[in-house]
Structures are given as C-alpha cells and as structure tokens.
Amino acid sequence: MWAQIAEDLRSKITDGTYRPDTRLPTEAELTSLYGVARATVRQALTALVNEGLIVPRAPRGYFVRLRQPLFYRPQQEFRPQPKTPEMDRFMADHSAEGREPEQRIEVSIVDPPADVKQRLKLNEGELAAVRRRIRYLDGEPFNTNDSYYPLKFVQDTEIMRPVDIARGANEILAENGYPQVRALDEIYVRMPTPDEIRRLELGPGTPIACHICTGLCPDGTPVRVVVNILPGDRHVIVYERDGMDPGKR
Amino acid sequence: MWAQIAEDLRSKITDGTYRPDTRLPTEAELTSLYGVARATVRQALTALVNEGLIVPRAPRGYFVRLRQPLFYRPQQEFRPQPKTPEMDRFMADHSAEGREPEQRIEVSIVDPPADVKQRLKLNEGELAAVRRRIRYLDGEPFNTNDSYYPLKFVQDTEIMRPVDIARGANEILAENGYPQVRALDEIYVRMPTPDEIRRLELGPGTPIACHICTGLCPDGTPVRVVVNILPGDRHVIVYERDGMDPGKR
Numbered sequence: 001m002w003a004q005i006a007e008d009l010r011s012k013i014t015d016g017t018y019r020p021d022t023r024l025p026t027e028a029e030l031t032s033l034y035g036v037a038r039a040t041v042r043q044a045l046t047a048l049v050n051e052g053l054i055v056p057r058a059p060r061g062y063f064v065r066l067r068q069p070l071f072y073r074p075q076q077e078f079r080p081q082p083k084t085p086e087m088d089r090f091m092a093d094h095s096a097e098g099r100e101p102e103q104r105i106e107v108s109i110v111d112p113p114a115d116v117k118q119r120l121k122l123n124e125g126e127l128a129a130v131r132r133r134i135r136y137l138d139g140e141p142f143n144t145n146d147s148y149y150p151l152k153f154v155q156d157t158e159i160m161r162p163v164d165i166a167r168g169a170n171e172i173l174a175e176n177g178y179p180q181v182r183a184l185d186e187i188y189v190r191m192p193t194p195d196e197i198r199r200l201e202l203g204p205g206t207p208i209a210c211h212i213c214t215g216l217c218p219d220g221t222p223v224r225v226v227v228n229i230l231p232g233d234r235h236v237i238v239y240e241r242d243g244m245d246p247g248k249r
Numbered sequence: 250m251w252a253q254i255a256e257d258l259r260s261k262i263t264d265g266t267y268r269p270d271t272r273l274p275t276e277a278e279l280t281s282l283y284g285v286a287r288a289t290v291r292q293a294l295t296a297l298v299n300e301g302l303i304v305p306r307a308p309r310g311y312f313v314r315l316r317q318p319l320f321y322r323p324q325q326e327f328r329p330q331p332k333t334p335e336m337d338r339f340m341a342d343h344s345a346e347g348r349e350p351e352q353r354i355e356v357s358i359v360d361p362p363a364d365v366k367q368r369l370k371l372n373e374g375e376l377a378a379v380r381r382r383i384r385y386l387d388g389e390p391f392n393t394n395d396s397y398y399p400l401k402f403v404q405d406t407e408i409m410r411p412v413d414i415a416r417g418a419n420e421i422l423a424e425n426g427y428p429q430v431r432a433l434d435e436i437y438v439r440m441p442t443p444d445e446i447r448r449l450e451l452g453p454g455t456p457i458a459c460h461i462c463t464g465l466c467p468d469g470t471p472v473r474v475v476v477n478i479l480p481g482d483r484h485v486i487v488y489e490r491d492g493m494d495p496g497k498r
Contacts, residue, residue, distance in 0.1 A: 207456030
C-alpha cells in the first residue's frame with residue numbers, strides 16, 4: 001500500500017504536478033486523500049526522502065527537492081573555451097549567475113592514502129603536499145577538492161601557501177619544470193562517508209561522484225592527483241568529445 | 250552507540266581487516282564483541298547496508314561488498330584505441346576477462362520523454378525509434394542503454410531490427426548521410442528509480458550514474474541520444490584528456 005502511494009507521489013513529482021521547491025500536501029492531507037493510516041503515508045514519504053526526491057523541512061513539511069546542478073567540466077583546465085557550439089550553449093544554460101562563490105583552503109604535508117600514493121608513483125616514505133578545499137556557493141558547501149602533489153616537486157613553491165593561486169597551481173608546476181600535457185579522469189559513484197556527509201552537509205538519499213584526476217608530464221610522470229567529491233544533487237559532469245573524421249571512417 | 254559500532258566496522262572494511270566478499274562476524278558475535286544489545290548491532294549493520302558497504306545474504310549473514318567495476322569509456326566509440334600509455338595500462342588493469350557478456354535488445358517507436366525530445370530537437374508530434382538494451386555479465390545485469398534516434402533518419406534501416414548490429418549503429422547512421430563528428434556527454438548521479446532497481450536488480454545503498462550522450466553531425470544536427478544507467482557498484486567511468494601544448498601555455 002505505501003509503495004503505491006510512493007509511486008503516485010513520485011510520478012506527480014516527475015511530471016511536474018508537484019514542482020521543485022514547493023511543499024507537498026501535509027501528512028494529514030495525504031492521509032485523507034489516499035484514505036489510509038498516517039503510518040502508511042509516513043512510510044511512503046520516508047521512501048521518497050531516501051530516494052532524494054523530497055526533503056523534510058520541519059515544521060513546515062516535505063518539499064520537492066530543487067536541483068540546480070553546478071556545471072562541472074573537467075576539460076576546462078586544459079581547454080578554457082569550449083570547442084563546440086553545443087558545449088558553449090550548454091554552459092550558458094547552466095551558468096550559476098548571481099551565486100556567490102567562496103572557498104576555504106588548507107595545506108598539509110601528508111603520507112597520502114594508498115590509492116593516491118599509487119597514482120602518484122610515490123615510493124614508501126615519500127610524502128605529498130595536499131591542498132584541501134571546500135567550495136561554497138551562497139554559503140552552501142558545494143564540493144570538496146583535495147589536490148595532492150609529490151612534496152619533492154612543490155616544496156618552496158606557492159603551492160604550499162593556503163591561499164588562492166590566481167594563475168593556477170598547474171602554471172606553478174609548469175614553471176618548476178613539470179608541465180602537464182595530459183590527464184586521466186576516473187569517476188566513481190557511491191554513497192558518501194560520514195565524514196563527507198558532515199563536510200558537505202548532505203541530506204539523506206544524496207549519493208556522490210568521486211572524480212579522481214591524475215595529471216601527467218610529457219614523459220608520463222604523474223605530478224598531481226585531485227580527488228573531487230561532487231554531491232549528485234548539486235552537479236552535472238560534462239564532457240565534449242571530438243568525433244571521428246567522417247572522411248576517415 | 251550504534252554509530253560508534255558502525256564507524257568501527259566501517260574502518261575495518263576500509264583498512265582491509267574485513268576483506269571484500271568475506272562474511273562479517275555474526276550478529277551474536279558482534280553483540281558479545283561490543284557488549285551491547287542485539288538491536289544496537291542490527292542498527293549499525295543496517296546503516297552499513299544503506300551505505301552500500303555490506304550486503305545481507307540470508308541465512309548466512311552480512312558480507313563485505315565486492316566491487317569489480319566494469320571499465321566504461323565513453324570516448325571508445327570515436328577513439329577505439331587509447332591515445333596515452335596511462336589509459337592503455339588502466340584498461341588492462343580493469344579488463345573483465347573471463348566474464349561472459351550478453352545483451353537483450355528491444356526496439357520500439359515512441360514519443361520520447363521531454364528531455365530526450367529537447368536534445369534531439371524534435372518538433373511536437375515527431376517520433377523517435379529507441380533501441381533498449383540490458384547488458385549482462387555472467388548472467389548479472391550490468392547496465393541499461395537506451396538509444397533514441399529521430400524516426401525520420403532511421404526508418405527502413407537496420408537500426409529498426411532488434412538484433413546486435415555488428416558494425417555499429419553509428420556506421421549505419423553515417424551510411425544514411427548522418428555521420429557523427431562530435432558528442433556531448435552529461436553525467437548525473439542519483440538514487441535509482443523503482444523501475445531501475447527492478448531492471449538492474451540493485452541492492453540497497455546503490456546509487457547510479459545516468460550518462461546522457463548526444464551525438465551530432467558536422468552541421469550540429471543531433472541524430473542520437475543515448476541514456477545509459479550505470480550502477481555505481483559495477484562501473485568506473487574513465488576519460489583520457491589531451492593536455493595543453495606546453496609550448497603554448
């Protein structure tokens with residue numbers, strides 16, 4: 001019974017009967033609307049909260065979750081301008097105009113986690129510098145960005161200072177003899193850890209994308225591993241791909 | 250109290266004390282190990298199931314989830330061979346050798362969902378052909394792939410037949426005057442719908458990536474929209490990126 005009510009509410013959210021950021025009918029209203037026990041209505045609502053479709057905002061009730069995803073384009077660092085008209089349009093449609101960005105930066109010297117160590121090809125005992133950032137939009141945490149660099153490549157550079165680097169950390173690496181000419185992106189999808197839930201203030205039913213980027217020098221030396229945690233309700237990841245040459249097929 | 254137990258089990262899973270695909274201690278064992286009520290242990294276990302870290306397998310108990318993600322490379326269709334040695338190695342490391350692939354294909358003519366219609370630039374009333382595929386590995390459903398084509402471009406072609414197209418649907422589109430030379434990829438992360446849970450036999454705590462690919466002709470005409478549903482526990486999405494020219498920076 002509760003599953004049927006959940007299904008009905010779900011389709012009304014999907015088809016726009018209940019619009020984003022508006023309040024659902026109250027528990028009492030739904031109880032009389034469906035002619036069932038209040039506990040049944042509550043079970044249906046809990047299911048939708050866990051799916052990430054609605055959010056409880058006590059004492060006002062349940063609201064349809066508003067998704068205003070931030071446009072996230074890994075290719076941007078190597079290709080500041082979109083190459084195709086479609087990407088250009090997509091970016092314009094998704095611009096987060098008027099939202100105030102802000103970030104907090106923390107720099108530490110660490111023995112990095114095993115998976116980072118392996119990607120950076122660090123030997124046992126070799127340390128890394130990590131720049132940990134939380135990015136906010138309008139005061140709301142949007143994503144975290146932890147950038148690891150082999151310490152031997154970045155000590156005594158600006159990368160060690162916990163402030164924004166206007167010309168970019170990649171530029172500093174290049175100036176120091178480590179230009180990145182290519183990168184490998186891995187995207188994993190999972191539920192957040194308790195630590196991620198806390199740092200990013202995630203609600204129930206909010207999975208995350210973990211984007212791991214490894215930046216490489218011309219000779220294949222990895223000089224940077226970035227771990228980005230992107231809450232699913234706040235991001236869309238976008239790539240543009242150059243196609244095959246129609247003459248060459 | 251249950252949160253502390255969950256945290257302890259979580260760190261033992263993360264650090265490898267409890268290894269993938271092995272059984273956790275039983276409820277009774279955990280109850281005496283932590284010196285708490287059985288209900289408390291059960292609450293901790295439920296939290297870990299919802300995070301996707303463990304899976305219940307009655308009557309044997311709870312197992313650490315085994316992740317053997319399938320390597321998913323959107324660039325493959327336009328670039329069959331990896332361009333960089335790193336991608337080449339990554340693909341070799343993640344090959345699913347010995348696993349038996351299989352797929353079910355269904356073709357229909359539909360009035361597509363609004364978001365597909367918009368990406369295909371279809372006018373009101375224009376129909377699409379859709380090839381719906383479920384892909385299996387060793388009998389387990391791995392992902393779904395729904396490819397939409399404007400009906401006017403594909404009617405009377407092989408694309409309308411519900412069988413595998415050895416040379417690929419893109420080749421057929423090209424032969425019919427619609428070569429794709431670029432594509433836009435969008436990746437959304439969310440909890441699955443009940444329909445997706447059913448089709449893909451998803452367990453609790455399994456979010457999905459929804460990858461929407463729009464394929465474009467040289468003049469920008471969209472000729473194909475693919476909606477891929479990729480369960481997070483079974484996939485890693487990978488891209489290789491060409492860097493900037495170090496001389497040009």
